[in-house]
Amino acid sequence: MNVDAKTNEDTTLVIERKFQTSPERLYEAWTNPEILQKWWGPEGVTIPTLDLDVREGGDWITTFHSDQMGERVVSGKYVTLDPPNRLVFTWGWIDNGTRGHETMVEIVLLQVGDSTIMTLTQKAFAEMEHRDNHRFGWDSSFNKLGLILK
Amino acid sequence: MQNNIMMTMAALGDPTRFAIVERLLKEGEVSAGDLADPFSMSKPAISRHLKVLENAELIERRTKAQFRVFRARPDTLKKMDSWLGKYRKFWEASFDRLEEVLNDMPDTAILEKKSAGDGEV
Numbered sequence: 001m002n003v004d005a006k007t008n009e010d011t012t013l014v015i016e017r018k019f020q021t022s023p024e025r026l027y028e029a030w031t032n033p034e035i036l037q038k039w040w041g042p043e044g045v046t047i048p049t050l051d052l053d054v055r056e057g058g059d060w061i062t063t064f065h066s067d068q069m070g071e072r073v074v075s076g077k078y079v080t081l082d083p084p085n086r087l088v089f090t091w092g093w094i095d096n097g098t099r100g101h102e103t104m105v106e107i108v109l110l111q112v113g114d115s116t117i118m119t120l121t122q123k124a125f126a127e128m129e130h131r132d133n134h135r136f137g138w139d140s141s142f143n144k145l146g147l148i149l150k
Numbered sequence: 151m152q153n154n155i156m157m158t159m160a161a162l163g164d165p166t167r168f169a170i171v172e173r174l175l176k177e178g179e180v181s182a183g184d185l186a187d188p189f190s191m192s193k194p195a196i197s198r199h200l201k202v203l204e205n206a207e208l209i210e211r212r213t214k215a216q217f218r219v220f221r222a223r224p225d226t227l228k229k230m231d232s233w234l235g236k237y238r239k240f241w242e243a244s245f246d247r248l249e250e251v252l253n254d255m256p257d258t259a260i261l262e263k264k265s266a267g268d269g270e271v
Contacts, residue, residue: 093163
């Protein structure tokens with residue numbers, strides 16, 4: 001069990017997927033609320049409300065709902081919008097009005113023939129100002145957890 | 151399972167709650183009073199945080215002498231050890247659905263937007 005958060009692999013998630021479509025369509029799927037609403041979240045999770053201010057520096061907020069968990073609110077900011085190839089946004093859960101630990105999500109869309117390779121990179125730490133304490137928190141906790149689980 | 155992960159993440163998302171779990175990991179069992187000490191927060195506010203953590207199964211309580219003590223729950227934390235792995239599931243499940251949505255997505259959705267943005271006659 002590897003829980004050493006100091007290594008890049010443990011704080012960065014990378015998912016690559018090839019879609020039989022153009023980067024434009026995929027970009028649209030991420031930034032058009034009506035379309036995003038149809039696919040974001042696993043099966044059984046719905047999005048009763050979402051509000052996307054799709055411009056750099058703009059806020060987005062989404063409510064995920066499922067029977068088991070009720071409603072969970074996630075929000076963030078668009079950091080980079082470079083259609084149709086790249087978008088970057090922050091991601092943080094809101095609970096009881098408090099917004100917590102923030103991660104950074106980057107989507108890169110690369111056309112290859114008549115397909116598009118979409119790469120999602122999620123960094124455990126948004127690496128924004130005054131987030132250092134959180135980083136230490138996660139690091140030390142995961143290190144501790146590593147010891148516990150050994 | 152997915153939902154529990156989301157609950158766990160949401161619970162840990164709060165800095166106060168994160169600090170509480172971190173402390174319990176380090177120190178084992180800690181009383182409610184001692185847990186509240188480092189925070190300039192009312193007792194009820196701390197209690198609410200503890201309740202959220204309990205509901206997320208991140209911590210549990212028991213009574214020791216007449217004190218309430220809390221400790222971290224390794225079972226839940228174990229699930230968190232690959233928390234990025236949980237996000238992986240979240241995204242991959244989403245992308246499965248995206249694939250279907252793309253199939254049904256009309257070309258016009260993009261074309262209309264583009265021509266509207268061009269402002270050309």
